[in-house]
Amino acid sequence: MRNIGSKRLAAVACAGVLALATACGTSSGGSDGDKKASADQGGFSAPDVPMATAIGDPEGQVNILAWPGYAEDGSTDKTIDWVTPFEKESGCQANVKYFGTSDEAVQLMKTGEYDVVSASGDATLRLVAAGDVAPVNTKLLKNYADIAPFLKDQAFNSVDGQMYGVPHGWGANxxxxxxxxxxxxxxxxxxxxxxxxxxxxxxxxxxxxxxxxxxxxxxxxxxxxxxxxxxxxxxxxxxxxxxxxxxxxxxxxxxxxxxxxxxxxxxxxxxxxxxxxxxxxxxxxxxxxxxxxxxxxxxxSTGWSDTWMIGAEAKNPNCGYLWMDYITSPKAQAAVAEYFGEAPANTQACSLTSDPTFCDTYHAEDAAYAAKIHYWTTPIEQCxxxxxxxxxxxxxxxxxxxxxxxx
Amino acid sequence: MPPMLWLGVAYLGALAALLITSLWTQNDFTGEIERAWTLENFQDLFRVDVYRTITFRTIGIAALVTVIDAVLAFPIALYMAKVASPRAQRLLVIAVLMPLWASYLVKAYAWRGMFSADGPIAWVAAPFGLHSPGYGLFATTVTLSYLWLPYMILPVYAGLERVPSSLFEASADLGAGSWHTLRRVVLPMAFPAFVAGSIFTFSLTMGDYIAVKIVGGTTQLLGNVVYDNQGAANNLPFAAAVATVPIVVMLGYLAAARRTGALEQL
Missing domain, CATH: 3.40.190.10 (Periplasmic binding protein-like II)
Structure with missing residues (x-):
């Protein structure tokens, strides 16, 4: 029932957003000119959004927008829970909203209500180009060093060598x-x-x-x-x-x-x-x-390679960073990857999965295999x-x- | 005056904003709205065949649901208004209103269960070697007819209650059979009530997208196109352009209803 309720809410919210977006006028899109300058990555340059320089005191909560199964708090299955340990550890209460398609994620991020999002390759650049997400200071994330190198600085998660998120995991449809x-x-x-x-x-x-x-x-x-x-x-x-x-x-x-x-x-x-x-x-x-x-x-198959991104207008950026660091930690990665059925981005997770052959099955450390999946990407005019x-x-x-x- | 002001600002204002948005365009990549005046959305609406198909399908279903509800509502309303004892009358009104207390979603999902491959309809049909019709236009029509039936029964009941019982006797005294009385006396007098009910059933169907998503299978109605463009593709201007279609259809419907004189008699 949680899902039904949230769908209904989403519908109401959409109606509200529709009214606001049209009635309130020029709050967004006023600076389209500078956002559309051409660049090598499919005809856009990232708008200037400041990057965090330090993680301050946690705000007490974080609003997470995620693919179903990425932020389980035990409500689907009592034994599937990696959100509660995060809440205890960080002091940030996690408010999770699941989305069903990348379009929905892009749409919901525009509301500015969410601090972090697990975006697939067909959403990431659209979010970056629209200025809805901020560059991520990977130096602040303890676990970033352990992320598989073939997922870093990719066309779908970085612009001009600046990462716009932390790789989460990848897999095939x-x-x-x-x-x-x-x-x-x-x-x-x-x-x-x-x-x-x-x-x-x-x-x-x-x-x-x-x-x-x-x-x-x-x-x-x-x-x-x-x-x-x-x-x-x-x-x-x-x-x-x-x-x-x-x-x-x-x-x-x-x-x-x-x-x-x-x-x-x-x-x-x-x-x-x-x-x-x-x-x-x-x-x-x-x-x-x-x-x-x-x-x-x-x-x-087609597939996904997901990235945790932080909202440009995140109200809880510190808890957002804490979440990004936590969800890419070996323990959380092992839990998510096994539950969702995907290769974890943090290969340290491979020694923590309950099935010792899990990472081999999903080719988690196999860059050549990863290259064979056709990851969701936004089609653009430049082939x-x-x-x-x-x-x-x-x-x-x-x-x-x-x-x-x-x- | 203040209530009218409310209506003007909140309701007509929102509609005006919608119309303005439909004249803008959207950057397909970033999803940002670009505020440059253009008729592109309306051109697409007319140029691409699929939108015409969907419009006619939506109008067709709305009309079908309205007819089904009118046919179902008449005997129920007639019984409630003219046959039932006052006590039974009150109970029946409550019974008709009762489904409105339950959530729309619960009712739509109940019909999803009814039509599913292992649901009650399949179970009843199985001994005859038949299957459930599955999700699609048929299931959508049934579900919407069910959902909006009370909105038809109540105005028709109110309309029939106002038909004096003495007219039934007068008609009988003049030699008309009960069928003849219904057709020549009751139906013409209840017609405005049917028109009033049909405005509900027709407009509610025109705008529905949730029931279609739940039981409609691959079917799309206008509401789904609006939802997909606004909720999924994030193309608010085009969604606004599509949303003007049901508004225009409803204005046409209301104008036609006025011409019948039904609205004045309410």
Whole structure:
């Protein structure tokens, strides 16, 4: 019920924000001019937001915006709790709000209500460019030194060598299926695309424009002629091909999900039998008795690499820094990574996981494997795959395309 | 006067702000609103086919829900107003109001359970070799009809109560059968009440997006497009442009309702 309540609240809040944003006028966006200057990273330069120089006295609370499963306080499962130890240790009460899509995270960060956010690669640069997050002084974070080097100073979490957050962890989107109704076990994404009709009306997919990349990734494999090199760099023809795949898929889709509990429930009741998922959803569904498995298909997958960022207008920056340091500590990282089912950014966590082979299973220290996952990235006009002879479709185009796919 | 002022500022002011926002545009990357006047959002609204499809689908469902509720409400309201004893009448009014005490979400999720593959509808249909219709337009229509039914019953009940019982006797004395009396005497007199009820059911359906998200499967209505653009894509200007569509439709509906003269008779 917590989730339902918060959704309702979010709806009310959105309505309120809508009224305020329109009625209050020029509080945001007045300085668009300087924010849009061109630079090498996809046509933007980061606005000047001051960076913290020291961690002061904790404010007593911190407002955390996180992916579901990133800040568990024992309310989902009594044994899953790394927020309470943080609260005791730091003296900061943690107020956690989960979000379902990167768009939602970007939208909620704009309210200025949240101190820290776990942002994926398709949200990070948008937050930086909008001036909604501040650069992070990594010297203040004890655990930063232990973060896997291949996650530091990446295009999606830094600008001009300045980190805008602390890497949290990374992983791949998986294919979940009902072991009783789907056999043999699927090994390819074709189970939800070209062969989806055998599960007509029981297929599910992620309700966000970024899901178009999953179709593009599938096309990289099945239609090499299209010349897709990067599923986030699609020119108009390539986008049209991906949209075609998704429109065909829609005929077999029961519903799209963005609320993870809705997907768990749909698999439990049998309304969905196959579709894209995260490891944590599969684990929760299994915990509730659903007969499901999640696999990484042969084509590879889209995935995420998440970064804890701090709000530019954070009201509790000290507690925010304490949280960022805590959540990247080996102990917390081991707990989150095992619960969520992802590779921890802090590889010291690997010796603390309850399953000693956990980090090997998730290739946590394997930079070459990490490079194979197509991490969520915001599509922009300048093709991310380096093509200069053609304009790529940007996220706005993807949003419109997604509405058209859903029809 | 102060109440009118409130309405003007809080209600019309918000609408005006909405209209102004719809004439701005948004930076797709940062999500910042760019305050430059443009009709781009409205051009997109007309240019891209999918928005037209969604608009017609929404109007269609709103009309269907209104008709279903009117058909269901009439016998219930007639029984409440003209047949039931005063005590039963009070109990029935409470019974009709009762669902309004429960949260909207609880009711919508209850219907999600009803339509699920292992829910009661599937269970009843199974012996006949049928399945639950699943989530989609049908489930949405049923759920919305259920949710808004009290809003139709109450005005129709109030309208029928005002029809003098003596008219029933007069009609019978003049030789009309009960069917004829209903059609020629009761329905015309209750028509304004139906129009009043339909304004509720129609407008509430036009704006709904939560029930659609819960039981609608892949269906989108106008409310979902607004929600997805505002809540997800963060494109407030386009969301505002889409939001003007139901406003225009409702203004048209209210104008049509006025032409029938129904509003004056209320």
């Amino acid at each position: 998986l294919l979940m299926y009902d072991t009783e109704k789907v056999s043999p076990a699927p090994t390819s994404w074709s189970a939800v695309f070209d062969d989806a009709s055998q599960y007509a009306g029981k297929v599910t997919a992620y309700d966000s424009p970024i899901y178009i990349a999953d179709a593009a990734l599938y096309l990289m494999d099945t239609q090499p002629d299209l010349g897709i090199k990067d599923p986030y760099a699609l020119d108009e023809d390539q986008l049209a091909a991906a949209v075609e795949v998704l429109k065909k898929q829609k005929e077999n889709v029961s519903e799209y999900w963005s609320d993870y509990l809705k997907e768990v429930q749909a698999f439990k009741s049998g309304d969905s039998v196959i579709g894209t998922t995260w490891q944590v959803i599969a684990s929760v569904a299994q915990g509730e008795g659903a007969k499901v498995e999640a696999v990484l298909p042969d084509e590879g 991310l795959d380096g093509r200069t002879d053609v304009k790529c479709t940007d996220y706005g185009d993807w949003t419109t395309a997604w509405t058209e796919i859903k029809g």
